[in-house]
Amino acid sequence: MSANTPPSAPPGAPPTSAKSARPIRHATERTLDALLLKGRVASLSYRLGGLGRVRVTRYSVALGAGKALPRPLKIGFASDFHAGPTTHPGLFDDLRLALEAERPDLLLLGGDYVSFDAAYIAALGGFLGGAHAPLGTYAVIGNHDIWNGRAPVEAALREAGIGVLVNRGARLAAPFAHVSVCGIDDPWTGAPDVDAAFADAGDIKLFLTHSPDGVVLLGGRGYDAAFAGHTHGGQIAAPGGRPLFRPSGPASGKYNYGRYDIPGNGPLFVSCGVGCAGIPLRLNADPELLICTLSDPSASPDIVF
Ligand SMILES: [Fe+2]
Numbered sequence: 001m002s003a004n005t006p007p008s009a010p011p012g013a014p015p016t017s018a019k020s021a022r023p024i025r026h027a028t029e030r031t032l033d034a035l036l037l038k039g040r041v042a043s044l045s046y047r048l049g050g051l052g053r054v055r056v057t058r059y060s061v062a063l064g065a066g067k068a069l070p071r072p073l074k075i076g077f078a079s080d081f082h083a084g085p086t087t088h089p090g091l092f093d094d095l096r097l098a099l100e101a102e103r104p105d106l107l108l109l110g111g112d113y114v115s116f117d118a119a120y121i122a123a124l125g126g127f128l129g130g131a132h133a134p135l136g137t138y139a140v141i142g143n144h145d146i147w148n149g150r151a152p153v154e155a156a157l158r159e160a161g162i163g164v165l166v167n168r169g170a171r172l173a174a175p176f177a178h179v180s181v182c183g184i185d186d187p188w189t190g191a192p193d194v195d196a197a198f199a200d201a202g203d204i205k206l207f208l209t210h211s212p213d214g215v216v217l218l219g220g221r222g223y224d225a226a227f228a229g230h231t232h233g234g235q236i237a238a239p240g241g242r243p244l245f246r247p248s249g250p251a252s253g254k255y256n257y258g259r260y261d262i263p264g265n266g267p268l269f270v271s272c273g274v275g276c277a278g279i280p281l282r283l284n285a286d287p288e289l290l291i292c293t294l295s296d297p298s299a300s301p302d303i304v305f
Pocket of ligand 1: 080082112142144230231232273277
């Protein structure tokens with residue numbers, strides 16, 4: 001997230017990943033790392049329900065006129081894992097079980113795999129190794145990954161067979177070869193390039209961005225469904241889900257959690273993520289597996305002859 005973190009660089013700026021470039025943040029994270037007792041506080045919070053319970057949220061999208069699918073496409077999306085002392089790895093096991101029950105055709109991952117140190121990606125290794133879907137698993141990178149060292153995080157994703165879409169697009173296998181996943185670098189701490197992400201994209205486009213701010217970088221480019229995390233739904237929210245904290249950014253504060261129908265474009269789905277940033281606590285913002293089913297209304301299975 002970063003509910004408490006303002007954007008640090010404009011789009012297009014060169015990415016900065018060295019901890020030495022942010023000495024105050026680095027010192028704060030080292031202090032928190034020590035105070036959280038190498039994950040023992042998160043372990044206690046998990047056992048007491050303080051990290052919430054993984055739940056599945058479902059959405060459906062009917063494609064616009066002229067766009068066709070051979071059958072409905074079931075997409076899974078999970079984001080903001082924050083492996084490290086703020087998140088007990090039991091949450092990753094719970095998420096894996098939810099995925100095994102849902103069996104999406106395609107799995108998208110929204111970034112922020114670690115907190116405090118890229119080496120904590122090891123705690124997520126078991127989940128990543130099993131995060132497979134028939135049409136593939138694709139990922140973007142988040143601001144916490146960049147702050148803590150994107151290279152080892154990206155390497156771990158690739159070693160798990162996950163496609164890293166940093167300013168890249170990928171077409172799905174047949175019979176969905178006209179469907180592309182277009183991913184950008186983190187909108188504020190990376191160097192997003194939407195032209196590269198959408199180059200050679202198919203007729204149906206799924207836009208993957210760590211933060212909702214990615215939608216303001218599109219410059220009129222259209223998509224059929226967009227997926228973002230970053231906001232954690234506030235991570236700590238009032239009953240009913242009103243976040244007590246909202247991240248900065250032109251879209252992250254406004255599009256904090258749920259479905260937003262963007263004028264002139266497709267729907268944006270913002271997940272409240274899985275893990276915790278800062279402190280091992282979620283309140284009224286449960287860890288989430290988002291399931292979105294994309295369908296072609298002209299091929300409705302509800303027609304009975
Ligand atoms: Fe996050």
